[in-house]
Amino acid sequence: EAGEHESFMHKEMLEQPAAAARVLSGRLDERFGTAHLGGLNMDARETRAIRRVKILGCGSAYYVGQMGAALVEELARIPADAEAASEFRYRDPVIEPDTLYVAVSQSGETIDTLLAVQEIRRKGGRVIGLVNVVGSAIARECEGGIYLHAGPEVAVASTKALTNMFLGFSLLALQLGRVRDLSIADGRRLINGLSRVPEQIQEILDREAEIAEVASQLAAAESLFFVGRVRGFPVAREGAQKFKEISYRHAEAYQTSELKHGPLALVSEQVPTVAIVPDDELTDRNVGALHEIAARRGPLVVITHEGVDLGEVEASPNFLARIDVPRNERELDPVLLVVPLQLLAFHAAMQLGHDIDKPRNLAKSVTVE
Ligand code: BG6
Numbered sequence: 001e002a003g004e005h006e007s008f009m010h011k012e013m014l015e016q017p018a019a020a021a022r023v024l025s026g027r028l029d030e031r032f033g034t035a036h037l038g039g040l041n042m043d044a045r046e047t048r049a050i051r052r053v054k055i056l057g058c059g060s061a062y063y064v065g066q067m068g069a070a071l072v073e074e075l076a077r078i079p080a081d082a083e084a085a086s087e088f089r090y091r092d093p094v095i096e097p098d099t100l101y102v103a104v105s106q107s108g109e110t111i112d113t114l115l116a117v118q119e120i121r122r123k124g125g126r127v128i129g130l131v132n133v134v135g136s137a138i139a140r141e142c143e144g145g146i147y148l149h150a151g152p153e154v155a156v157a158s159t160k161a162l163t164n165m166f167l168g169f170s171l172l173a174l175q176l177g178r179v180r181d182l183s184i185a186d187g188r189r190l191i192n193g194l195s196r197v198p199e200q201i202q203e204i205l206d207r208e209a210e211i212a213e214v215a216s217q218l219a220a221a222e223s224l225f226f227v228g229r230v231r232g233f234p235v236a237r238e239g240a241q242k243f244k245e246i247s248y249r250h251a252e253a254y255q256t257s258e259l260k261h262g263p264l265a266l267v268s269e270q271v272p273t274v275a276i277v278p279d280d281e282l283t284d285r286n287v288g289a290l291h292e293i294a295a296r297r298g299p300l301v302v303i304t305h306e307g308v309d310l311g312e313v314e315a316s317p318n319f320l321a322r323i324d325v326p327r328n329e330r331e332l333d334p335v336l337l338v339v340p341l342q343l344l345a346f347h348a349a350m351q352l353g354h355d356i357d358k359p360r361n362l363a364k365s366v367t368v369e
Contacts, residue, residue, distance in 0.1 A: 009155035033187025041144030057104035068169030108136020215347030228276030239341030
């Protein structure tokens with residue numbers, strides 16, 4: 001029952017602080033600055049032998065996989081990437097013994113992800129799962145994993161499961177990092193950051209009314225861009241996915257750096273851009289790209305941090321809004337940057353009168369090929 005909420009998606013968004021606390025519960029080791037993941041079924045020697053991490057998932061699970069790959073590279077310095085599980089099996093992939101394969105799935109039943117797991121295992125690879133539903137097909141097929149403890153998720157658009165997937169990857173990357181070169185001080189810094197995430201998500205959710213206002217300015221657009229760089233790019237992809245799934249607007253994600261290589265041709269008063277601009281090593285370059293958009297009268301919504309100076313962009317005629325999210329450790333920024341994007345998509349779709357939980361043509365889990 002969605003209960004007092006008008007939809008499951010709304011209920012599930014609001015459950016995120018509690019869900020996030022559950023995935024972290026009992027897994028943070030303050031003393032040694034690491035994570036305890038009892039279900040991985042890998043000893044320290046096996047963990048140290050990993051040379052590459054390959055992440056597979058579909059839809060939102062694929063985009064959070066890209067966020068996870070970035071965490072693994074940043075914290076553990078192991079080359080990592082994510083691929084759509086729906087494509088992987090069809091290119092006769094090379095399976096390497098020293099690669100750790102990670103399957104990501106809320107339902108644990110997505111056929112494309114399950115078939116990818118089976119392909120890897122058939123070829124002798126090691127697969128772990130980041131799965132929400134206990135005992136699901138993917139969980140059973142993997143050699144170990146991290147259960148996400150998000151609780152049941154009903155709405156097609158994933159919210160709390162995605163948040164917990166990100167946190168699951170943070171724990172994995174932390175543990176992989178700590179058996180390698182990540183210092184105990186860095187480990188503790190991240191643990192401290194992780195433990196702040198639930199209350200910081202709550203702070204964003206508390207500003208729902210303000211974000212709903214911004215959504216009403218986007219709902220009329222036929223077509224939108226979502227842009228971000230490096231850590232911010234998978235956030236933009238997830239934001240565009242949510243927006244198109246439930247608002248049925250054309251929403252396309254691009255790396256901010258690629259704007260000038262093509263999509264800028266489409267920026268106009270009719271095509272708003274939602275830009276992810278965290279306070280990090282790329283802020284100045286990101287702000288530079290915002291100038292390009294503002295100069296073409298493109299309406300702008302900027303998801304950023306307090307204190308980030310957007311310069312003249314904020315005074316440009318079609319500037320719609322900035323939404324500041326709380327600061328955390330930079331590596332963890334994506335999990336907070338994504339929350340306003342959920343609320344934007346939700347409120348745009350509500351204002352357009354759509355069925356939030358069951359968008360047309362989509363199923364919560366696709367179990368046939
Ligand atoms: C898609 C759903 O079909 O499956 C997405 O519409 C979801 O919302 C994706 O992210 C993957 O699902 P799961 O259960 O494997 O995480």
